[in-house]
Amino acid sequence: MSELLAKNRVGVESALLGGISSQFRINPFTGGHLTVRRAKGATIETADGTSYLDMFMAHGSTVVGHGHRTVMEAVRDALEDGVVIGYETGLGETVAANIVDIIPSAEAVRFTASGSEAVMSAMRLARAHTKRDVIIKMDGHFHGGSDYAMVNSLAANTDTDNPGGRPSRVILSSGGIPPSVGDTVIPVPWNDLPALEAAFAGHRGRVAGVIMVPIDFNNGCITTSSAYLAAALDMTHSNGAILIFDEILTGFKTGLGGAQVLYGVTPDITLLSKCLSSGVPLSALCGRRDIMATLMEPPPKGAIQGGTFAGNILGLAAARATLGLLSEPTFYPNLLTRTEWFFRELQGVFDRSPVPARVQWVGCMFAVYIGTRDPVTTYTQMRALDSALSKRYFSRCIADGVYFHTDFTVSAAHSEAILTQVLERMERAASSTG
Numbered sequence: 299m300s301e302l303l304a305k306n307r308v309g310v311e312s313a314l315l316g317g318i319s320s321q322f323r324i325n326p327f328t329g330g331h332l333t334v335r336r337a338k339g340a341t342i343e344t345a346d347g348t349s350y351l352d353m354f355m356a357h358g359s360t361v362v363g364h365g366h367r368t369v370m371e372a373v374r375d376a377l378e379d380g381v382v383i384g385y386e387t388g389l390g391e392t393v394a395a396n397i398v399d400i401i402p403s404a405e406a407v408r409f410t411a412s413g414s415e416a417v418m419s420a421m422r423l424a425r426a427h428t429k430r431d432v433i434i435k436m437d438g439h440f441h442g443g444s445d446y447a448m449v450n451s452l453a454a455n456t457d458t459d460n461p462g463g464r465p466s467r468v469i470l471s472s473g474g475i476p477p478s479v480g481d482t483v484i485p486v487p488w489n490d491l492p493a494l495e496a497a498f499a500g501h502r503g504r505v506a507g508v509i510m511v512p513i514d515f516n517n518g519c520i521t522t523s524s525a526y527l528a529a530a531l532d533m534t535h536s537n538g539a540i541l542i543f544d545e546i547l548t549g550f551k552t553g554l555g556g557a558q559v560l561y562g563v564t565p566d567i568t569l570l571s572k573c574l575s576s577g578v579p580l581s582a583l584c585g586r587r588d589i590m591a592t593l594m595e596p597p598p599k600g601a602i603q604g605g606t607f608a609g610n611i612l613g614l615a616a617a618r619a620t621l622g623l624l625s626e627p628t629f630y631p632n633l634l635t636r637t638e639w640f641f642r643e644l645q646g647v648f649d650r651s652p653v654p655a656r657v658q659w660v661g662c663m664f665a666v667y668i669g670t671r672d673p674v675t676t677y678t679q680m681r682a683l684d685s686a687l688s689k690r691y692f693s694r695c696i697a698d699g700v701y702f703h704t705d706f707t708v709s710a711a712h713s714e715a716i717l718t719q720v721l722e723r724m725e726r727a728a729s730s731t732g
Contacts, residue, residue, distance in 0.1 A: 322357070325703050327692040332701070337364035339711035342701060350701035351720055355709050358515065358547055358663055359577030361633075362623050363711025369576045369619045376615035383607050389614040396621050397584055400554055402564045403543070404584035408593060409609035413546040413571040414442030416581040417509070419603045420567050421446050423583070424507030424540045426601035427592040432504040434497050434539075436488040437466040438677050440516040441509060441544050448472045450485035453517045453677040457485070463492040465500065488514070489526050491533070498537045507540040507567075512557035513548045515705060517680060518665030519658040527563040540589060546571040546581065547705065552661030553630050560660070576620045580613025629710065637662045637708045640717045647721060651728035653691055662708045668692075687731070694727035 318324065323331045333345040340363060342352045352364070362369065381387055394407035410416045421433050421444075433446065438456040441447035448471040450456055457466035466487060468480035484501060486493040488510065498505055512527065514520040534541040543565040548557040550573035558564055567585035574580060583603070584590070593603050623629060641659045644666070648655035656667045656674055667674045668691055669684035692702045700723045708717070 322704070325696075327689045327702065328696060339363045339365070340709060340713075340716050348699075350696070350699050351716060351723075352701050353706050353708070353720065354701055354703040355705070355707040356577045357572060358551070358705040358707040359572040361550060361573045361662060361707070361709050362576055362620060363709045366576060366619075366623070366711075368623060369578075369616050372615040372619035373578060373612050376611045381611055383610045386609070387611055387614075389611060389618065390609045393614050393617045393621070394582075394584075396618065397570070397582060400621065400625070401568055401570070401584060402555060402558055403566065403568045403586070405587040406590040407582055407584040408590065408603055409614070410581045410583060410603070411579050411605055411607035411610065411613070412442070413569065413581050414444050414447065415605065415608075416546065416569045416571060416583045417441045417447050417544060418444040419583050419601070420509070420542050420569055421507065422601045423567070423589065423592055423603070424542065426595075426599070427589050428506040428539060430504050430506035430539070431482045432484060432501045432506060433482065434484045434486060434494065434505055434508045436510045437485040438517060439488065439509075439511050439514060439544070441511075442546075443472075445475050445479050446483055448475055449480060449483040453680050456677050457487075458678070458681070460487060460493075462487055462490050463496065465493060465497045488520075489522055491526065491529055494530060494533060498533065498539075502537075505537055505539045507542055508534045509542040509544060511544045511548060512561060512563075513552075513660050513663075515547045515551070515663050515665075517677065518667060518674065519660060519663065520675060520677075521658075521660060522561070524561045524563060527561050531563055531565065540567060541565040542567040542569065544569045547663075549573055550624055551663050551707075553634075554624055573624075574620065575613045575616040578613045578616035579607065579610065580617055633662055633708075633710050636712070636714060636717065637664075639714075640708060640712075640721070643717075643721055644724065647725045647728060651725065653687070653728040653731050655691075655728075664706045664708070666706065691727055691731045694731055695724055698723045698727055700724060700727075 318331055334342050335345050336343040341349055343349050397407050398404045437450045438453045440451050450469050451471035455469045455471045460466045466485040484497050486497045531541050545556045546569050549570045552560045571581035592601050641657055641664055645657040654671045656670050658665045668688035695702055700720055
């Protein structure tokens with residue numbers, strides 16, 4: 299392991315606990331973290347001057363590239379008038395109208411500061427609107443850090459004994475979450491309609507909503523089908539509940555309209571963040587106007603949503619600039635043509651190497667499953683992979699200047715020349731990993 303990664307291992311001496319502000323800063327392959335002082339385009343530079351070709355892109359947030367001039371200038375301009383938080387400025391209305399034009403499910407929009415806050419608000423909204431208490435989630439899907447979201451969160455916290463066709467055993471994914479949370483959050487295996495039907499039957503008249511990620515990029519790249527999503531929507535509606543798509547990570551990765559356009563299925567509520575504002579803190583809760591209107595009803599009937607940092611001017615300015623860039627007619631054709639080429643070339647790298655690996659992708663996000671050459675479609679397959687080999691391989695990539703963390707991403711700043719360098723270094727790492 300490089301000296302840089304070794305010295306950035308999580309410690310106990312720093313005034314900043316562990317030297318990090320988020321558990322997710324710890325690299326899953328090296329066990330350490332980077333201290334980054336500069337990011338530009340497809341490159342990050344650490345505190346000691348080491349440069350990396352970045353395949354992490356801030357959890358997949360910066361699809362236009364780090365520090366894009368248009369986005370940075372918009373943020374700087376927004377500061378000129380001195381209004382940052384706590385007030386409406388009119389910019390929220392502008393960005394909301396843009397989202398309504400772009401996202402099929404969006405008839406009305408509310409802004410929050412973080413994705414976790416958006417998920418929390420969506421669950422509360424579903425419960426208030428339906429006057430029910432149960433939320434069905436997918437076993438293994440990640441929806442942020444709020445208590446009700448931290449149930450069977452990520453593949454490591456799934457019910458491995460569930461044969462399918464029924465709800466999963468509740469697994470609280472963090473300490474400090476009351477067991478009572480599990481009484482109203484029901485996990486079911488994804489892509490399993492009989493299990494979803496059983497969950498509705500077992501909690502008849504109590505289910506407020508179903509939440510899922512339409513493409514599971516948090517666990518690499520596990521996909522679904524239009525048929526499953528359409529059937530899940532029909533089943534949810536027939537049981538008087540609300541379907542929520544968490545597109546915080548999938549949004550703007552496959553095209554302007556997100557996964558709901560890719561699959562042709564429109565949910566009732568959609569959650570957006572990350573690419574919405576090129577990583578500047580902003581998230582959006584949007585959906586059917588009749589459901590969203592519950593946020594306007596006075597409590598205790600209505601659902602409270604708000605916060606000092608909700609709809610902050612920096613995030614809104616970044617979002618307006620970012621959506622402008624993403625809406626350019628050539629943006630996605632150019633990006634997706636290049637990513638398709640890169641992913642196919644990368645699979646060829648592994649096909650020629652002694653390291654068995656499967657490259658899977660949708661849009662501009664991808665996964666490299668080390669330890670198999672077969673398609674990975676379940677979390678059971680994921681858990682059976684060679685994690686030690688994976689850590690060795692990606693640690694070698696990082697040591698050779700290609701930074702991997704989670705949420706593998708190709709951005710518009712990754713030119714063909716840069717991606718060619720990435721391919722060469724990844725092939726070099728594969729030839730020396732055993």
